[in-house]
Amino acid sequence: MENETVSLESIINNNLNGRDLEEFNRIYYGRTDNHEVKLKESSIAAAKEADFEIAAYAFPAKKEQTRTPRIVKVGVIQHSIAAPTDRPVNEQKKAIFDKVKKIIDVAGQEGVNIICFQELWNMPFAFCTREKQPWCEFAESAEEGPTTRFLSELAAKYAMVFVSSILERDENHSDILWNTAVIISDTGSVIGKHRKNHIPRVGDFNESNYYMEGNTGHPVFATRYGKIAVNICFGRHHVLNWMMFGQNGAEIVFNPSATIAAEAGSEYMWNIEARNAAITNCYYTAAINRVGYEEFPNEFTSADGKPAHKDLGLFYGSSYFTGPDGVRCPGLSRTKDGLLIAVMDLNKNRQIKDRRCYYMTQRLDMYVSSLSKVLELDYKPQVVHENEK
Amino acid sequence: MENETVSLESIINNNLNGRDLEEFNRIYYGRTDNHEVKLKESSIAAAKEADFEIAAYAFPAKKEQTRTPRIVKVGVIQHSIAAPTDRPVNEQKKAIFDKVKKIIDVAGQEGVNIICFQELWNMPFAFCTREKQPWCEFAESAEEGPTTRFLSELAAKYAMVFVSSILERDENHSDILWNTAVIISDTGSVIGKHRKNHIPRVGDFNESNYYMEGNTGHPVFATRYGKIAVNICFGRHHVLNWMMFGQNGAEIVFNPSATIAAEAGSEYMWNIEARNAAITNCYYTAAINRVGYEEFPNEFTSADGKPAHKDLGLFYGSSYFTGPDGVRCPGLSRTKDGLLIAVMDLNKNRQIKDRRCYYMTQRLDMYVSSLSKVLELDYKPQVVHENEK
Numbered sequence: 001m002e003n004e005t006v007s008l009e010s011i012i013n014n015n016l017n018g019r020d021l022e023e024f025n026r027i028y029y030g031r032t033d034n035h036e037v038k039l040k041e042s043s044i045a046a047a048k049e050a051d052f053e054i055a056a057y058a059f060p061a062k063k064e065q066t067r068t069p070r071i072v073k074v075g076v077i078q079h080s081i082a083a084p085t086d087r088p089v090n091e092q093k094k095a096i097f098d099k100v101k102k103i104i105d106v107a108g109q110e111g112v113n114i115i116c117f118q119e120l121w122n123m124p125f126a127f128c129t130r131e132k133q134p135w136c137e138f139a140e141s142a143e144e145g146p147t148t149r150f151l152s153e154l155a156a157k158y159a160m161v162f163v164s165s166i167l168e169r170d171e172n173h174s175d176i177l178w179n180t181a182v183i184i185s186d187t188g189s190v191i192g193k194h195r196k197n198h199i200p201r202v203g204d205f206n207e208s209n210y211y212m213e214g215n216t217g218h219p220v221f222a223t224r225y226g227k228i229a230v231n232i233c234f235g236r237h238h239v240l241n242w243m244m245f246g247q248n249g250a251e252i253v254f255n256p257s258a259t260i261a262a263e264a265g266s267e268y269m270w271n272i273e274a275r276n277a278a279i280t281n282c283y284y285t286a287a288i289n290r291v292g293y294e295e296f297p298n299e300f301t302s303a304d305g306k307p308a309h310k311d312l313g314l315f316y317g318s319s320y321f322t323g324p325d326g327v328r329c330p331g332l333s334r335t336k337d338g339l340l341i342a343v344m345d346l347n348k349n350r351q352i353k354d355r356r357c358y359y360m361t362q363r364l365d366m367y368v369s370s371l372s373k374v375l376e377l378d379y380k381p382q383v384v385h386e387n388e389k
Numbered sequence: 390m391e392n393e394t395v396s397l398e399s400i401i402n403n404n405l406n407g408r409d410l411e412e413f414n415r416i417y418y419g420r421t422d423n424h425e426v427k428l429k430e431s432s433i434a435a436a437k438e439a440d441f442e443i444a445a446y447a448f449p450a451k452k453e454q455t456r457t458p459r460i461v462k463v464g465v466i467q468h469s470i471a472a473p474t475d476r477p478v479n480e481q482k483k484a485i486f487d488k489v490k491k492i493i494d495v496a497g498q499e500g501v502n503i504i505c506f507q508e509l510w511n512m513p514f515a516f517c518t519r520e521k522q523p524w525c526e527f528a529e530s531a532e533e534g535p536t537t538r539f540l541s542e543l544a545a546k547y548a549m550v551f552v553s554s555i556l557e558r559d560e561n562h563s564d565i566l567w568n569t570a571v572i573i574s575d576t577g578s579v580i581g582k583h584r585k586n587h588i589p590r591v592g593d594f595n596e597s598n599y600y601m602e603g604n605t606g607h608p609v610f611a612t613r614y615g616k617i618a619v620n621i622c623f624g625r626h627h628v629l630n631w632m633m634f635g636q637n638g639a640e641i642v643f644n645p646s647a648t649i650a651a652e653a654g655s656e657y658m659w660n661i662e663a664r665n666a667a668i669t670n671c672y673y674t675a676a677i678n679r680v681g682y683e684e685f686p687n688e689f690t691s692a693d694g695k696p697a698h699k700d701l702g703l704f705y706g707s708s709y710f711t712g713p714d715g716v717r718c719p720g721l722s723r724t725k726d727g728l729l730i731a732v733m734d735l736n737k738n739r740q741i742k743d744r745r746c747y748y749m750t751q752r753l754d755m756y757v758s759s760l761s762k763v764l765e766l767d768y769k770p771q772v773v774h775e776n777e778k
Contacts, residue, residue: 005412012413015404023394024401105395185775192773201746202618206706214754218759223776239669239749240626240756245764248770268419269668270524276665279658280628319719326658357657358626359589365603366586367629370607374636375754384610386574 004314008271009330013156030327035060036232037343043106050102051078053338056110057329059284059321070346072225074252074284075112077103077121078319079337080292085124089137093122097150097229098243103339112341113186113225116163118290119233120179122147123167125258125290128312129195129300134337136210139169142182142193157186161223163230167211168193177211181230181256183221191221196232197241204260204302204312205234215274218244224250226346233257236273236287239280246281246359251346253277255287261334262313270318278322282353284344291317291337324352392704397660398719401708418715424449426732432495441468442727445499446718448673448710450734455676459735461614462675463641464501465482466492467708468726469681474513478526482511485538492728495569496546501730502575502614505552505643507708509568509653511536512556514647516687517593517701524588525599528558531701532569532584550612552619554645557582566600570645572610580610586630593649593691594623594703607633612639615640615735622646623701625662625676632776635670635748640735642666644676650723651702659707660717667711671741671748674699680726681708713741 005011016024022032039058047054061069082095099123107115120123127137139147151162161184168180179196195214199207217240220229229250235241236255245253255274259266274287292315299308320331321342332338353359373379394400403414409540411421426445436443450458489510506770508514512527520532529535540551550573557569584603585725588596607630609618618634618641625644627629634642644663663676666741681704688697710731721727742748762768 005408005416006418008413011405011409015401019394020400020404024397027394027397067480073742091519140742183773188777189775193590197752198750201750202744213750217771219771224771227772234750237669237745239632239665240751240753240760243628244756244759246758249772269418271417272661272665272668272715276628276661279661280626294604312406323712326661355591356626361587361590361602362624362627362629363586363627364760365764367633368757370766371636371753371760372757375757376601382608383611383616383638384572384608386576386578386580 004335006044006335007318007331007333010333015070026207027084028354029329030325034330037341042110043110046102046106051338052095052103053332055330055332056341056343057082058343059320059323059327059345059348061348061351062131064347067347070226072114072346073110074319074321074344075107075179076286076319076340076343077115077117077338078288078291078317078332079103079118079121080290081124081294084295085126085294089134092124093138093146096122101154101335101338104154106329108154108160109340110341112160114161114163114223114228114252116256116286116288117165118288119165119256119258120167121165121256121290124296125315126296127206127210128302129296129298130206130209131298136177139167139177141171142166142168142180148184148190151184152188155184156185157187161186161225161228162254163228163250163254164258165230165232168195173229178214179207179211181232183223183228186224190221191223194219194230194232196235198235198238200208200234203359213290218248219346220245220248220250229253230382231255231277233259239277242281246283250282250283252286252344255285256289258315260313261316265313267316269286275322275326275328278324279326280358282324282356282358284324284342284345285322286319286342288319289317290315291335324349391756393724394629395724396707396720396722397638400720403587404519418647418718419714423719426730429498432499435491436728437448440726440727441492442559442721443495444719444721445730445732446452446710446735447732448712448716450737450740453575453736456736459615460475461503461733462499462501463502463675463710463731463733464496465675465708465729466504466506466612466724466727467677467706467721468492468510469679470476470683474515474683475686478523481513482527482535485511486583488726490543492726493547494691494729496730499730501549503550503552503617503641504674505645506554506627506646507677508554508647509556510554510645510679511651512687513683514701514704515685516595516599517686517691518687519598520687525566528556528566530560531557531569532579537571537573537579540573541577544573544575547771548575549619550575550614552617552645554619554621557584561749568600568621570621575613580612582606583608583619583621583637583687585624587624587627589623603695607637609634609637609639618642620644620666625666628666631666633669635672639674640738641675641733644674646676646678647704648678649702650705654702656705664711664717667713668715669747671713671745672738673713673731674711675708677708677729678706680724698744713738
């Protein structure tokens, strides 16, 4: 990875200064002061020792007369896999647990309240292979699997909420698989789960061979620290998925993802989609992507006319937060494990709603009526031709 | 305006080079070759003479076996007002016509097929004053007003389609006003019109004192050069507005706007919203903003606790195009009149739809059902609490 660009942020900070840098930051991020939050010396040392990046930024709100500030520390963790993909399934999983635990421990020391990982954080993103074995063996029970047990213990220890995206085995429904986010409360119990609503059919993302569209609606989880929801990976391209979490009162929506930089990849859209969702829905969003290259034992093709190969290309990290006003913080790097912390005042959501009136002006009745017509098999689009009168 | 930053693009091009510049362009725009299109010497000379910026970029598509390329030249024009706001209404309008005609003539020489202007391009954006006179006198008939007549002549001359955002006087319905985009065909006749669906209630944008939410649905206009639609200004914050134009088959959606850089302004969202719309709806978008400061005769306050003043702040221009894949071109400057041309292959829309399957995977039936429940007065959001079983 030595030749990979570290981040758009690093390019900017290495080349711009003075008013140019200020103006870039104002136009790009939405502010010139990035509101960096000081970290403990011990956290910085631990991050250095375990070779991961760490950074924290504040998203302050205005003082109100009738509510006290609602400050929440939210962390996202991006990481590469920790053992070769030809090692036994449980060994691969354990190696990831061991690595990520060090990051969680630092988050615990920093007083982080909620943590979200990348999509399917406890396994390689193996769907590019279209092989069923051994990858299906990574699936586990959302309520009682080893990943949930691992996190429950840390949740109780640090009074920390976890959003854990895993491959779920549904034993009560004929052993089928789901792509599921498990929400573990600060007491260590499972609050609930949400299953990925939109499954890709593009490039190497052959997920539709493994699991179907989710059947859990758009739940918002009322945690001790705020109302949260999860828009899993491909759902970030779907504005209605984001919208329904907003309608259900989400204050923070996480987008755990696995997405790549390769040709026709998503990298130039990464700053756009989770950020647009924050703007239009007036809530905080967190976009989390995995990091690194994942090489598989058998070669596979990518339906792009190119020779067979053994990896998907770079997962480019770049995880970041956006406030309900659309202002974002600098992201983590494209290349390295990391913990990014946002110190959010959740009062900001309603302040922005009051200011911008996007919900009040959205004319939902008109769209329910229009979209229900679109569903008709003989739908006639509203098209105006010249001289048609 | 001497102290204003020219553009984010100029900051980047003045400070970055080599691989840093390439990587920035790849991550930000979505490509490293900006596909600049050569302009005629005479166009460059005319633009210099009339003091406006001119640039053109291509958005190529792949060659197909069963369709020939569908190349369309689309222009957007951004401009400042041309006479002081205390001059007679008709004189102000005429001054803008005279200035903009020079830009249209150059577009005609370049073979531009479709042109869209900024929001209410033929008048100052006077709603900040909350005064009704003389601003309401800028309103005119969409079908037969002086602005439509002015453009109809040029449309026929250059076989050019115009998207013309004006203040409409509806004489057949009790003289009421609308914020309306008029679509003038390449033959010079009016194809139809669309009225702004979402009216702001924020900052100095007191438009809700002047006109109501539009009643024309989400029409797509089948022009000689392609199917086009108009999402007027504030509608860019509303993802359903963008979506319905896509459902109706729009290939290019214009977003004529009037938006400012001032505190809590929209500048850091400008690269996000029209671009997200292009991505999620797989169509081309064009975001057009007015330029410059507009000083009004009487002072007004901005509901921000600050002293009364006579202008809104800088309209920051920065008009740009995005392809259906989300790749964008460099924008026009923040400070100067300009003509930006995109040479689009409209075949790209279906290519991206086939590749990404966003429409196929959007689960519209689920959302029609969910959103219709949201409309109920006693709607209970889907919220999951710990231990609620």
